[in-house]
Amino acid sequence: MKILVPVKQVSVLDDEFEMRDDGRDVDEDFFEKDLNEFDHFAVEEALLIKEAAGDGAEVVIVTVGDDDADDALRTALAKGAERGIRVWDDALADADSIAIAKVLAKVVEREAPDMVFTGAQSADFGHATTGMALAGLLGWPHAAVVSKLDYAFGAETATLHRELEGGLEEIMTVKCPAVLSIQLGINQPRYASLRGIRQARQKPVDELELGDLGLAAADVASASRVRRMYAPEKGQAEIIEGSAAEQAARLAEIVKELRGI
Amino acid sequence: MASRDEIRALIDRLLDARDPYAALGAYPFADEPARRALEAVILATPRLRLTFAAAPYAPADLLERISIDANAATCLRLAKNLATPPSALARLLTGDASDRIRRYAAAHPRANAAMLSALAGSPSIEVRRAVAGNPNAPCDVLARLVAEGDGLIDRNAAVGPFADTGLLQTLWDTGERHVCAEVAAHPNCPGAVLEQAEAMADALIRRKLASNPALRSAALIRLLADDDERVRAAAVRNPTVSGEFFDDPEGDPSPKVRRIFARRERLAAEVMARLAADLDGWVRRWIARNPAVPEDLLARLAADAVMEVRRSTARNPACPASLLTVLAGDPVAWVRAGVALREDAPEAALELLHDARDPDVLSALGRNQRTPASTLEAIARHPDKDVRRAVAFNRAAPPTVVALLAEDPYPLNRVIIAGHPSLGLAQVEGLLDDPEPQVRFAAAARLARLWAPPDLASGSFDIKP
Numbered sequence: 001m002k003i004l005v006p007v008k009q010v011s012v013l014d015d016e017f018e019m020r021d022d023g024r025d026v027d028e029d030f031f032e033k034d035l036n037e038f039d040h041f042a043v044e045e046a047l048l049i050k051e052a053a054g055d056g057a058e059v060v061i062v063t064v065g066d067d068d069a070d071d072a073l074r075t076a077l078a079k080g081a082e083r084g085i086r087v088w089d090d091a092l093a094d095a096d097s098i099a100i101a102k103v104l105a106k107v108v109e110r111e112a113p114d115m116v117f118t119g120a121q122s123a124d125f126g127h128a129t130t131g132m133a134l135a136g137l138l139g140w141p142h143a144a145v146v147s148k149l150d151y152a153f154g155a156e157t158a159t160l161h162r163e164l165e166g167g168l169e170e171i172m173t174v175k176c177p178a179v180l181s182i183q184l185g186i187n188q189p190r191y192a193s194l195r196g197i198r199q200a201r202q203k204p205v206d207e208l209e210l211g212d213l214g215l216a217a218a219d220v221a222s223a224s225r226v227r228r229m230y231a232p233e234k235g236q237a238e239i240i241e242g243s244a245a246e247q248a249a250r251l252a253e254i255v256k257e258l259r260g261i
Numbered sequence: 262m263a264s265r266d267e268i269r270a271l272i273d274r275l276l277d278a279r280d281p282y283a284a285l286g287a288y289p290f291a292d293e294p295a296r297r298a299l300e301a302v303i304l305a306t307p308r309l310r311l312t313f314a315a316a317p318y319a320p321a322d323l324l325e326r327i328s329i330d331a332n333a334a335t336c337l338r339l340a341k342n343l344a345t346p347p348s349a350l351a352r353l354l355t356g357d358a359s360d361r362i363r364r365y366a367a368a369h370p371r372a373n374a375a376m377l378s379a380l381a382g383s384p385s386i387e388v389r390r391a392v393a394g395n396p397n398a399p400c401d402v403l404a405r406l407v408a409e410g411d412g413l414i415d416r417n418a419a420v421g422p423f424a425d426t427g428l429l430q431t432l433w434d435t436g437e438r439h440v441c442a443e444v445a446a447h448p449n450c451p452g453a454v455l456e457q458a459e460a461m462a463d464a465l466i467r468r469k470l471a472s473n474p475a476l477r478s479a480a481l482i483r484l485l486a487d488d489d490e491r492v493r494a495a496a497v498r499n500p501t502v503s504g505e506f507f508d509d510p511e512g513d514p515s516p517k518v519r520r521i522f523a524r525r526e527r528l529a530a531e532v533m534a535r536l537a538a539d540l541d542g543w544v545r546r547w548i549a550r551n552p553a554v555p556e557d558l559l560a561r562l563a564a565d566a567v568m569e570v571r572r573s574t575a576r577n578p579a580c581p582a583s584l585l586t587v588l589a590g591d592p593v594a595w596v597r598a599g600v601a602l603r604e605d606a607p608e609a610a611l612e613l614l615h616d617a618r619d620p621d622v623l624s625a626l627g628r629n630q631r632t633p634a635s636t637l638e639a640i641a642r643h644p645d646k647d648v649r650r651a652v653a654f655n656r657a658a659p660p661t662v663v664a665l666l667a668e669d670p671y672p673l674n675r676v677i678i679a680g681h682p683s684l685g686l687a688q689v690e691g692l693l694d695d696p697e698p699q700v701r702f703a704a705a706a707r708l709a710r711l712w713a714p715p716d717l718a719s720g721s722f723d724i725k726p
Binding site: 014015016018028029030190191192193194195196197241242243244245246 | 306307308311315334337338412413416437438439646668670671672695696
């Protein structure tokens, strides 16, 4: 009885920031690192199912990242997960979400979990593709943006709710094992107790390289590449200042300009 | 209790740990040589310099130190930080500071007159507008800026505390209606302008005039009878208006006016009685808070259909014990919570509340210094972090209960408990190893304040439960 939860250490930007010299990312002096907010909910959902199952169930956290990513991994372990796996290789430095999914697929094959829960997306890049790419590579059933879940270990299916556009909600059943990407608000993530935080320092974390998973650098070559990251020039937006009368007058001018009158 | 050896040992420990947040906690309480050593930890990386340059809790001396060799990004953060001292602000403006930095410095509440005078010569209109909006701008600087004829500068200058009669007269003569309205509200407004403003058809100007604390009583009395409810409301709110000015404000057709009137503490008994029966719930709510309300009226308000009126009655310092006991049995938890907050509540009322389960009532009991230790312990174990936090604010919470909160999973609760008087020093020292930087900061500040030499013990942090 095992649920695997892939997590990511994301970048949290300051109010003002500067770009790196190569123009492909923000200078790291201008952000903090933290566990992805969506992943808190995925971890919590896994822990709730484990706790309902009792002895013998386990939650395993996996992350793809360098030494710095240990903080995110330990944060998740402190909440009550049993063990962690961190995969890193310099070849993964510019990995896109598909390349990450390839690594995770090998971890899933190795761990053979009953379910995989990912966060619906990462808070920094927001591709929302890793979980679904992972399901595709595994050939597993999947559901994205899960907002409610009814599943217990041993069940052949899971019933879940998904949030759709226009406030619609979809109820569906998936065969297990499956990959589910978990939406914010599905539960109330716990804070790790101090005891949990101290214990997390001692919990086992497997540190794997690509070779340990039977992968070579060429296997995880990214199919996409960030060419440039920049703050776009301000468009036609304008903050109208002044008294109410001045603001109204300026607004009337803008309407006239746009309508060509 | 100051101890040279203990503060030295604490600083050595923080330096060994190379923990910037704990080091920052001790910084204001350290002597000069120790500060230099702590700075090496606090400002060890560019990331930390940026972080603390923007931190409103950073001590002025540290911000001063950061400003000495700050790059452009750090300068911008210092200019935006309200804790940055004037000397550091002045340093930011030397050399080729950007207009953005100058604009933030011009709006900074600690910018002084000399700095603002220099910034008033900036070629950037945004910088000049910011100078005009700074309450520290002296009158001669405002006058120079007003001569430009920019509407926003005029409006900012009209609210400047140092604007004198002459400048305000100029603004009245040349400004648009919003500028004139601000002039009418200014305590230095010329007498002739006050008279003209009262006769203006524009209700905005009369409303601002009615808020002027320098307005003569005759004019205020006339404005209390103005046709526009907003003007009457402003006049009722004017702090210089005393009770004898009013003719029949409790009969005012506007609930807005009656609400403001009901906030006044000095009201005649018959007026309070009429307002206690007002159809507007907010009016009754304000009356229910008034400590001068007689008991019979409070009894009526304690049975009001609106729960907020009953809650206000429970919070009224003059609410008698018998009524508090009645309110302790109110069907609405928010009202019972009002009683639970009362440290003067009778035993009978508190006994009714001790088995409470509602989070509002439990939070209130958690803060009440008369709540028994057994109840506080149960609240300190509550699953809701916000309920538990109430006990952290209770200065009468015993050491056994406080110790529970020192292990609370929610970091903010541990931050607060680090300053609790019942938390033993050994436990505070234990918090120096807490995983959360804010907790380590609070623990270091508590210990450093305790052990600092007397001249440094009143450092700039104020972390108390």
